[in-house]
Amino acid sequence: ALPIYLKGYLEIYPQQIGLVFLYKTVFSLWPNMEVIYFLHTIWVMVIVYFTYAVTEETFGNSRASFFSIIGAVLFVPMYFYVNYAYGDLGMAACGVLGIWLLIKYCKNHKLGYGLGLLSVMILGYMIRANVLIIILAMCIVLLVFSIGQGDWRSLIFAILVLILPLLTQKAILNYYEQKADVEMLKGTPAVLFIAMGMQDTYEG
Numbered sequence: 293a294l295p296i297y298l299k300g301y302l303e304i305y306p307q308q309i310g311l312v313f314l315y316k317t318v319f320s321l322w323p324n325m326e327v328i329y330f331l332h333t334i335w336v337m338v339i340v341y342f343t344y345a346v347t348e349e350t351f352g353n354s355r356a357s358f359f360s361i362i363g364a365v366l367f368v369p370m371y372f373y374v375n376y377a378y379g380d381l382g383m384a385a386c387g388v389l390g391i392w393l394l395i396k397y398c399k400n401h402k403l404g405y406g407l408g409l410l411s412v413m414i415l416g417y418m419i420r421a422n423v424l425i426i427i428l429a430m431c432i433v434l435l436v437f438s439i440g441q442g443d444w445r446s447l448i449f450a451i452l453v454l455i456l457p458l459l460t461q462k463a464i465l466n467y468y469e470q471k472a473d474v475e476m477l478k479g480t481p482a483v484l485f486i487a488m489g490m491q492d493t494y495e496g
């Protein structure tokens with residue numbers, strides 16, 4: 293198994309520990325860098341298909357769905373990220389899949405969609421903490437849906453969708469701290485990247 297060093301990069305960006313844990317798990321099964329390219333290719337396919345699926349569920353219009361999938365396929369910058377290991381594609385894939393699961397849950401009230409949503413957003417937060425923006429939006433939707441429909445289960449899902457990804461990331465960090473007998477510094481807060489992404493200027 294590949295070692296994980298809690299100094300250096302992870303000391304500055306401790307929020308990346310979830311992504312490192314995911315890659316370590318993948319490498320333990322397939323110790324070849326090509327597996328990352330393969331995984332990122334899967335992420336691209338998920339993004340393209342579920343962009344179409346979300347459009348179809350939202351509008352039910354074949355013309356809109358057609359143009360959504362064409363737009364997704366022709367979004368060329370997405371393909372360049374296949375060669376990068378920072379998790380942007382995985383985060384986007386989990387985000388769009390999570391949105392589809394949220395729509396299906398609100399329409400059908402099936403527990404399976406809710407559990408799928410929880411699992412996907414836990415994975416998404418492990419990959420990239422920026423997905424917290426989508427998580428917060430989902431919590432708002434579930435809260436409004438819960439009030440409007442008088443559905444207490446949706447309120448529980450809203451709480452779990454917010455809390456479980458944070459607890460999972462914390463659990464992974466605590467595991468490696470105990471294993472390495474090293475206490476991680478707070479490093480650069482993940483919220484900094486969210487703030488940077490919301491800036492309109494080049495400096496942001």
